[in-house]
Amino acid sequence: MALRAVKQFLKMDVRTVMNHKATWWARASAATAALVFAGVAHAERQLNMKLPVTQAGQTMYDLHTLMLVICAVIFVGVFGVMFYSLYAHRKSVNKNVATFHESHLVEVVWTVIPFVILLVMAFPATKAIIAMRDTSNPDLTIKVTGYQWKWGYDYLKGEGEGVRLVSNLSTPQDQIFDRTAKGENYLLEVDNPLVVPVGKKVRILTTADDVIHAWYVPELAVQQDATPGFIRDTWFKAEKVGTYRGQCAKLCGKDHAYMPIVVNVVSEADYAKWVGEQKKKMAAAGDNPDKTWTVPELVARGEKAFAANCAACHQANGRGLPPAFPSLVGSKVVTGPVAGHVDILLNGRAGTAMASFKQLSDVELAALVAYTRQSWGNKVDEIVQPADIKAIREGGKPGKQAAAKANGAAS
């Protein structure tokens, strides 16, 4: 109520200030920017938080506004006094220098008043937090898994149950290395965005496969660390159809800057439609793991899988970036016994950046084995069929070493 008023007030006031600053920044930077490269100057300028599209977000936004106003007022007050004193009590003018050096009364006063102000801040904050952490009875539950460096989404409960996506950055390397002009959603675009229905409470369970990541979408007012081996949760209920973009917020290694999050909030109807398509796709594209594949088939399939999952580290030419990311050309594992090859794909390698890829399908894994063994001059005939992978998987839980890896301990 009062908050609304405050916000309204600030809205106006800030906007005037904003415009003022805006032009200022524009001049300051556009000048330089022009020298650097065009385009930037046109980029949107943002002085406050993005307006969130969730209730929780709204409260958060208002809280921030409230804090801003209170702090601004105190700041102006305190330093009004200071600058007045600096001016009026400078040596050249102030002839009657005081000598007082304590006064219990004022000292008590300026201990108590700040305390009271803090209470004023704490009260709405507490309410907001309690609401924020209430993840009970959601309409849709999605498990979000952080991988180096992509996101996996499993629709666990609610409409769309069973749908699974892996979401990769889709910005081309050429843009990153300034070889071509950058698109408007540079670094904030993915191949498979997360799709959720509008106006439904979506519970997000976060976890990770290798290191800590954080699932952060400002406009949904959510940020939740994804910790390997643990499940943590958060929730949001988007009130507006639209596309909302965020990024991994926890430093997770080399490509931390390159694992964006895109959430498409769609109408219920569109959502139902989307779910239908996904189901169909999965049925169709579901490369059949039971048939016996020919080597060329596998290699062809493997090339795709490699580009999507491995090239980030081992590079498209298989030569990697040693020492962190070893070359696969003539590598012991790739040219060695196939069992070891499958094992490293399924379980990763402890104490290195080589993560487990057990999330991939049997076909994809078999295809990867075939592709890496038959590319870049590697010529090894011993390969595996999807069925074999299946068998190996069912060979029980991954060993301790694998687990240790999955959670990042040295062996």
Added chain:
Amino acid sequence: MSSIPHDHAHGHDHDHHHPTGLMRWITTTNHKDIGSMYLWFSFIMFLAGGVMALTIRAELFQPGLQVVNPELFNALTTLHGLVMVFGAIMPAFVGFANWMIPLMIGASDMAFARMNNWSFWLLPPAGLLLIGSFFVPGGAPGVGWTLYPPLTIQMGMGMDMAIFAIHILGMSSIMGSINIITTILNMRAPGMTLMKMPLFCWTWLITAYLLIAVMPVLAGAVTMLLTDRHFGTSFFNAAGGGDPVLFQHIFWFFGHPEVYIVILPGFGVVSQVIPAFSRKPLFGYASMVYATAAIAILSFVVWAHHMFTAGMPVAGLLFFMYATMLIAVPTGVKVFNWLATMWRGAITFEAPMLFSLGFIFLFTFGGFSGLVLSIVAIDIVLHDTYYVVAHFHYTMVAGALFSAYAALYYWLPKWTGHMYDETLAKWHFWLSLIFFNITFFVQHFLGLAGMPRRIPDYALQFAEFNLISTIGAFGFGITQLLALYIVLKCIKGGEKAPAKPWDGAEGLEWTVPSPAPYHTFEEPPVVR
């Protein structure tokens, strides 16, 4: 404690051969020599960390990758943080403590002069290990100065070098703190009661307690990292029943007190400078002491405000939010006391005063952004964004660094026997002030708009403010070279400094001539 009988015997004899040249510095047991070495080491580290910062800023000048690759970028961020905090700021204030505490309390030297030398000479090996990690296979660790596992586990040899560097720095800090505590508790001149002690000594006494309380904890944490990396333990590994978040708890139990370790001595400096240039006694001395103690005590129960997004029960969130907010009260008391000290004084604006005023103004600003971050609901969207980066550079650069410059200009005449070049020093202040804000003010906007920290490349919407920030950073950097020039100039010569160059200054350090003779207060002065 201070009531041990003083047997007034003759001081120790001087006619010992004193090594000269390099050996003088390597073997010295003189608190003034050691203080100077600390200060020079700290400035060198500041330049090193600064060059890293500028490389970071250069990469962030525009979107896309131009200057460094992502691994190197992460390494630079990590080392910049570690080097600046452990290599630049902390040693700087230990240097001031070494130089000034004995002079301020009328002691002949530090309580353990030989150990004092070791505390310093442990820093170079540590520094070499840190910087050296850039040149080993795998490069310097790219994990952030917070060293969160499991990422830490993936790093190469550079990580271990950093870990051992931290062990060594810990040893140094602990010995240094024990030395300072003992000196203050046991070597004050007759009549110098604790509550007569200059506030700089008080803040250092409390800082030293913080250090011996949390440095060992950090050592324990990195030791567990080490065994997880190499000996198959599972402290931070869910597979074995551990938890990566456990590390975060232990690290921040160290880390939050650490940030007050960085700022409290600065508070002390400002509390010396403000009265001196207001020509009026410090207002509320006692409440200053209590406030400092309150900050120190509270700092042990707020650590999880760095982990609001890790996933905590509501009760935890609330507790740590309230505790964090509370710190605003004692800090406020300090700010208000400083204002009241200036009130109706006779204020002049020499460089030390300017830097102190800049400190109060910008630190308070940083304190407010901290307060905003302490509100869990808000922190959720600002955590690990540039808003946080802005916050802590306001507290650590405009806070700690500015107060260090205030101390430098305040005591430089006492050390060199010359006045520094006031005009240049004023330039140093104003340029620093302007460029600092160009660099870091805009980072608030970046954070609010959702730009994560520790990224070498960013979306177009962040382009303009990053560009501005980078321009500011280079300006700030070059400005710091001015400080170097001013100091060298002041050492070489300049107007002779009287024993008490600041007419408003109080304290024993101004009773000895400038430059302060090699040995002072071998016969303790008597304070009334």
Added chain:
Amino acid sequence: MSQQHAPYYYVPQPSRWPIVGSIAVGLLGTGAALWMNKIGAGPYVVLAGFAVLLYMLFGWFGTVIAESESGQYSKRVDASFRWSMSWFIFSEVMFFAAFFGALFYARVLSVPDLSSLEHQALLWEGFKGTWPSAGPYITEAFTPMGAWGIPAINTLLLLTSGVTLTWAHHGLLHNNRGQLKLGLFLTILLGAVFLALQVYEYIHAYQDLNLKLTSGIFGSTFFMLTGFHGFHVTLGATMLVVILVRAMKGHFKPENHFAFEAVAWYWHFVDVVWLLLFVVVYWL
């Protein structure tokens, strides 16, 4: 040097021991880093580091003892030593606190959390969060170390050693050198037996109980805490040996023997830590 009247506050002359110490530490750090990354020179660098460190310790403490014996240290210096030793021990307490904290966290928070319904459903099916635990993925079984065997004996040993040390102190105070030396000797003996039993216990753990450093969080905390403590006992015992040797040389006077007290404090501290260990690591 003759027993001159001590200066107001003794400030040592320039010394080369600190830099020697720094070189030692530098070598140790670098060497260990190399070693752990299986780079040839590692072990030798570490060895060199240790050598230099020993040289420094002998030299430095030698100097200090000489100064003390030649009466350079006034009452005030003595007081300094007392302050510093107390705060050093406090910092050690905090070091242990980190590891105790880890144990507490694992038992009370992480392990139960990992076995919660949601975690069982999505990550660690069938994991029972009962302590002692090696975590959800480490399948290899182990037996925890029982409290009432060797650990109990060790507790008695350390407690007795505390008594014998105090007895020795009384000997020193009443200028009964025989009692002083015997008491010190007994204390060292008890300490040595304690360490021997610890070693035996570790072997037993590895061979019979399959309890290893790699046995998940239980193994980790068990060996980290007991090991770190054992390391401190070794230090304490070594210092006691030094004190014994000095006692035999006729050092220490009833009114002035801080070195003895410092080591005694340290020993009692190690003692107390053990009691805590015994309760939370072995017993509960």
